[in-house]
Amino acid sequence: ETGVTQTPRHLVMGMTNKKSLKCEQHLGHNAMYWYKQSAKKPLELMFVYNFKEQTENNSVPSRFSPECPNSSHLFLHLHTLQPEDSALYLCASSQERGGNEQFFGPGTRLTVL
Amino acid sequence: RKEVEQDPGPFNVPEGATVAFNCTYSNSASQSFFWYRQDCRKEPKLLMSVYSSGNEDGRFTAQLNRASQYISLLIRDSKLSDSATYLCVVRLIRQRRALTFGSGTRLQVQP
Numbered sequence: 001e002t003g004v005t006q007t008p009r010h011l012v013m014g015m016t017n018k019k020s021l022k023c024e025q026h027l028g029h030n031a032m033y034w035y036k037q038s039a040k041k042p043l044e045l046m047f048v049y050n051f052k053e054q055t056e057n058n059s060v061p062s063r064f065s066p067e068c069p070n071s072s073h074l075f076l077h078l079h080t081l082q083p084e085d086s087a088l089y090l091c092a093s094s095q096e097r098g099g100n101e102q103f104f105g106p107g108t109r110l111t112v113l
Numbered sequence: 114r115k116e117v118e119q120d121p122g123p124f125n126v127p128e129g130a131t132v133a134f135n136c137t138y139s140n141s142a143s144q145s146f147f148w149y150r151q152d153c154r155k156e157p158k159l160l161m162s163v164y165s166s167g168n169e170d171g172r173f174t175a176q177l178n179r180a181s182q183y184i185s186l187l188i189r190d191s192k193l194s195d196s197a198t199y200l201c202v203v204r205l206i207r208q209r210r211a212l213t214f215g216s217g218t219r220l221q222v223q224p
Contacts, residue, residue, distance in 0.1 A: 033211070040121075040216065041216060042115075042117065042200075042213075042214040042215055042216045042217070043157070043200075043214040045211050045212070045213075048211055056211055058211075090156060090157075101147075101159045101162075102159070102212060104156035104157050104158070105156060106155070106156050107156055
């Protein structure tokens with residue numbers, strides 16, 4: 001299994017749909033992250049989880065709802081999104097202590113119609 | 114002012130050339146510094162950490178100037194496979210794990 005996996009890889013949804021993005025890490029890390037990458041913009045941190053506890057919410061609208069049932073899994077529940085939410089959503093993980101490196105998943109490319 | 118600022122490029126260079134990227138950061142409380150590489154339509158991957166004394170990894174040299182708040186990346190003997198977007202990344206002392214990314218500098222190495 002590769003380090004960080006994300007499903008689905010591509011998602012098209014309407015503004016009234018509800019969908020969820022899934023991330024799983026096989027690296028034994030304790031911290032997990034959601035980032036948003038829009039065209040020609042830097043990666044924006046959305047949420048940070050450390051040992052399943054949310055430690056940061058970067059002023060993300062409530063239409064994005066994260067869930068972290070355990071240290072290996074992270075979800076992003078989507079509801080009533082807007083077209084401007086279309087972007088690449090990247091999950092990452094890292095060790096809570098020591099190494100600063102974050103390992104990223106391949107991302108989910110989301111299009112909101 | 115952006116927290117991390119980079120020239121978006123693209124930098125078009127021939128194979129074998131030496132190319133340098135700079136990055137400036139606005140917050141003097143930034144503690145850790147990195148260069149990540151992102152290939153087209155792929156996820157970012159750590160290229161190298163940047164240490165105060167400067168560090169080298171093969172053809173890549175990274176330097177940090179805290180007084181001027183900038184970071185540089187030098188690539189020697191460019192290869193076609195170096196074509197990618199290079200992301201400058203900093204971490205603030207108050208944010209134990211969260212990283213702040215620049216928009217990236219695109220490099221295109223041409224044959």
